[in-house]
Amino acid sequence: MQITIHSSYLPHTDAEASLAFYRDVLGFEVRLDVGYEDMRWITVGPPGQPDTAIVLHPPAVGYDVSPEERDLLLALIAKGSTFGINLATDDLDDAFARIEAAGAEIVQEPIAQDYGVRDAAFRDPAGNLIRLQQSRTTEEN
Secondary structure (H helix, E strand, O other): OOOOOOEEEEEOOOHHHHHHHHHHHOOOEEEEEEEEOOEEEEEEEOOOOOOOEEEEEOOOOOOOOOHHHHHHHHHHHHHOOOOEEEEEEOOHHHHHHHHHHOOOEEEEEEEEOOOOOEEEEEEOOOOOEEEEEEOHHHHHO
16 A cells, blocks of 8 residues: 655635745646635646645635634744645755745745755745755755
8 A cells, every 4th residue: 555645735815925936936836726705725736746736725714713713823824833844856055046036934044954954944925834955865966
């Protein structure tokens, strides 16, 4: 039996800003863009990896969430303290320079971590924390 990652979910607070960030800054393909009333779910993924996706979704939808809980969730999302994802690249410095030039909120410039990877961190338009790590195969070559 083989289990793989099909999709991960990250909330968005502005569908257009998130779409522009993941498509134009990170270079992801838009796989689905589905709206219902005033809500929107956008599925993106890296080119050449059709079986891996990120679903950008409106927060607190489909759950029994009070207005107070929704406000708290939005505040936590904005701080980057609840949701995030780790991505990999074969050229961390180049990718980081493009992301920084696009105006992303930088959390950490590229550094070598004690646990064996070199990475950087930034936030998407909703505040989700994204760590970008240098692919190990590239580091070893």
